[in-house]
Amino acid sequence: MRHLLSTKDLTRDAAIALLDTAEDMADVADREVKKLPTLRGKTVVNLFFEDSTRTRVSFEVAAKRLSADVITFSAKGSSVSKGESLKDTAQTLAAMGADAVVIRHSASGAPRVLADSGWIDAGIVNAGDGTHEHPTQALLDAFTIRKRLHGAASRGRDLDGVTVTIVGDILHSRVARSNLWLLTALGAHVNFVAPATLLPVSTEGWPVELSYDLDEAVDAGPDVIMMLRIQGERMNAAFFPNAREYSRQWGLDDERVARLPAASIVMHPGPMNRGLEISAGAADSPRSAVLEQVANGVSTRMAVLYHLLSGAVEL
């Protein structure tokens, strides 16, 4: 694997290989010495043009556990978000000898530009680009689902026949898009539930079923229900009347979570708006896998960095 830009590029086998590696990486977290020498001498640059806590820290921990050197570069507030400057930044990093660049950018496609431009030779990991994709989030979600369903026997398994309902701001969600491609590749069945204003204009050709009613979706008893964050920073138009109405219609409240089957998994990519798209009761219920998602993020990103950086360079 040269870059990880989109889960659309991942075949079922490649995804399972990544998840299996993540299983081995997860074991490292339980050891006394939480470090592997695998990427010693490699430099990983975290290039964050957009705010992030868990993804940035998670990538940093992942790279450090593999003994890579990590440089975290937050471009917030500077003028580097223009095209030409991205080029300059990339060339600077190339000159410093970066082996991998983890990039988050508010512009969809920025990681692809970096990968295809020839400005820098490093492996590129997309850590979220605009409303396009967030592949490592989808991988950690798939890992979390698989782990909940199969426990210690997860290795080599796919998600055949699992139903996943993704609820909320699909329009702006890179998490929903990445999950759709990955979970479908792994054999799961994905549904989107959202107000009509928060669905993309066209989902033609997407392997997904759309609906507008959360109550119906809950009563259908999905194996997984994934709540998306209402992204205040991207709410530049009136997508719904007000927060209370959204919460009543499309929020996962205590009453709805109680109607889910006992084995259903409640997920949220974080950060949560408690009381808006998810109630505190739902977020802290035994069905909730929110904290597992965070813990699994480190193992999954270790697996991605390992697959990107360990092998011989493919030309």
Add this chain to the structure above:
Amino acid sequence: MTARQVLQQADIARALTRISHEILESNRGSSDLVLLGIPTRGVILAKRIAAILDSIEPGAGTVGSLDVTMYRDDLAKNPTRAPGPTEIPAGGIDGKTVILVDDVLYSGRTIRAALDALSDLGRPRAVRLAALVDRGHRELPIRADFVGKNLPTAAGERINVRLLEIDPVEEVTIE
């Protein structure tokens, strides 16, 4: 090139039985023994040796597996390898005598990686090495304590160990 059989099923069984006795002899009993197989076939051999130990001295031989992929020194020279599982028995390895089990001992680099991996997992009292086949050509100052068969080879030859658990036949061949 044609493959030549050097060990048959019965030979492998006899070698493992002898290795088991040697382990008990050198350890003066079965106390604090931990067998760690190196994936893939080392794990199978470790399980078999543990079963033999158990039949000689009941309760002997806890067994686990030790994956060394992440510690190899040739990762950058080959396509990405998928790591295998590491399972350390519940008692851990601190203060125990660890017997590393592998199918073929060749350059010694796998064992070097295994020693590094072990030191991240704990501090065994002693580490020993058992190999079904020692084919020579060491590149590091490493030797096996327990050897099933010494097999002088040329560097261009290949040793194939096949075990019934995962292969259709059980044999060791040279080609």
